Amino acid sequence: xxxxxxxxxxVNRDWYLFDADNQVLGRIATQIANILxxxxxPTFTPSVDTGDFVIVVNAEKILLTGAKYDDKIYYxxxxxxxxxxxxxxxxxxxxxxxxxxxxxxxxxxxxxxLARHMLSKLKIYxxxxxxxxxxxxxxxxx
Numbered sequence: 001x002x003x004x005x006x007x008x009x010x011v012n013r014d015w016y017l018f019d020a021d022n023q024v025l026g027r028i029a030t031q032i033a034n035i036l037x038x039x040x041x042p043t044f045t046p047s048v049d050t051g052d053f054v055i056v057v058n059a060e061k062i063l064l065t066g067a068k069y070d071d072k073i074y075y076x077x078x079x080x081x082x083x084x085x086x087x088x089x090x091x092x093x094x095x096x097x098x099x100x101x102x103x104x105x106x107x108x109x110x111x112x113x114l115a116r117h118m119l120s121k122l123k124i125y126x127x128x129x130x131x132x133x134x135x136x137x138x139x140x141x142x
Contacts, residue, residue: 016053019139032101037109
C-alpha cells in the first residue's frame, strides 16, 4: 500500500456560496476557513492546498455579538514611528464590510505562504450580486 499525497494540480476545486445575511461573524468564518483549507475533503493534506473557492454575499449584513461593534478594534501600522491606526469593527463594517470577513478568515488560516494562496480563493461581496454565476456555486446553509 502507498500513501496518497495529492498535488495542487490534481485537486478538483468546487465553488461554494455563503449568504452572510444575519449570520454571526465567527460562526461563518470557521466554516469558510475549513472549506478554503480543504478540511471538508477526504484528501486533506496540511502541506498542500486542497481547498475550494468560496463566494460570500451580503457581507454588509453580518452580525457581531455583544458590544463588538464598538469594543473590537482593528489595528494597522505603517512601519513609521507613530504610524499606528485603529478602527472599530462598526466603522469598518460601514466603510468596507468585506474586510471584516476577510480579517476573521485570515486569522483562522495557518500563518504561511500557503494561507495567502488559500485566501486568494475567497471572494467577498457587500451586496447580493456576484460575477461567478458561470461557476455554478453550491449554496451552503448554516
